[in-house]
Amino acid sequence: MTSQRTRERLIQRLCEEGLSDARVLEVIRRTPRHLFVDEALAHRAYEDTALPIGHNQTISQPFMVARMSELLLASGPLDKVLEIGTGSGYQTAVLAQLVERVFSVERIQSLQERAKERLLELDLRNVVFRWGDGWDGWSALAPYNGIIVTAAASEVPQALLDQLAPGGRLVIPVGAGDEQQLLLIVNEGGHFSRQILDSVRFVPLLSGSVF
Numbered sequence: 001m002t003s004q005r006t007r008e009r010l011i012q013r014l015c016e017e018g019l020s021d022a023r024v025l026e027v028i029r030r031t032p033r034h035l036f037v038d039e040a041l042a043h044r045a046y047e048d049t050a051l052p053i054g055h056n057q058t059i060s061q062p063f064m065v066a067r068m069s070e071l072l073l074a075s076g077p078l079d080k081v082l083e084i085g086t087g088s089g090y091q092t093a094v095l096a097q098l099v100e101r102v103f104s105v106e107r108i109q110s111l112q113e114r115a116k117e118r119l120l121e122l123d124l125r126n127v128v129f130r131w132g133d134g135w136d137g138w139s140a141l142a143p144y145n146g147i148i149v150t151a152a153a154s155e156v157p158q159a160l161l162d163q164l165a166p167g168g169r170l171v172i173p174v175g176a177g178d179e180q181q182l183l184l185i186v187n188e189g190g191h192f193s194r195q196i197l198d199s200v201r202f203v204p205l206l207s208g209s210v211f
């Protein structure tokens with residue numbers, strides 16, 4: 001169920017769906033997604049689908065994790081990436097293998113604690129976690145070369161634009177319910193360019209922080 005063959009099938013499928021960044025695909029291939037879900041769901045970990053992780057949240061679909069990682073990395077290597085919505089830590093683990101340092105913010109403390117443990121188990125030590133409200137970003141450590149948001153925002157949070165370095169890239173789903181679009185926003189140093197990419201479906205970016 002969690003065998004190499006099942007994982008290969010997932011990679012094959014991502015390729016067929018048009019993903020082509022070899023570095024990203026290799027990282028998805030070697031990241032054990034079954035460790036990021038409950039044991040009862042481990043047999044579905046290499047399906048290309050979102051799965052429940054408790055607290056009404058989901059681990060992102062592998063396609064989306066790969067797609068967003070590709071978009072972030074498309075203009076070259078990144079040293080500082082801010083992630084909003086740690087969740088299970090799966091996207092965090094993928095990013096940690098692709099960029100120098102990841103700063104990850106989550107509003108639900110218990111999810112964050114579990115994600116921290118998983119990353120340590122995998123010996124991924126270039127990640128710093130913060131329990132808080134991602135609408136505020138993480139200003140103390142700004143600016144970031146890349147920012148990725150893994151929950152759908154009703155609008156682009158101003159704080160995230162403010163914390164994006166010149167040349168920096170922000171990948172964020174915006175909208176609600178069935179009407180969400182993935183945006184790529186680039187800080188062109190003076191103005192922000194915006195591209196509307198795919199129709200997507202994420203859980204909402206909420207406000208405040210909870211245990």
Ligand code: SAH
Pocket residue numbers: 053057058059060084085086087088089090091092105106107108111132133134135150151203204205206207208
């Ligand atoms: N990439 C994660 C996706 C988790 S789902 C994974 O693959 O597991 C989205 C996550 O965003 C949830 O954990 C949710 O609690 C978190 N979230 C929602 N609103 C937030 C906010 N304002 N600040 C920080 N995290 C938030």
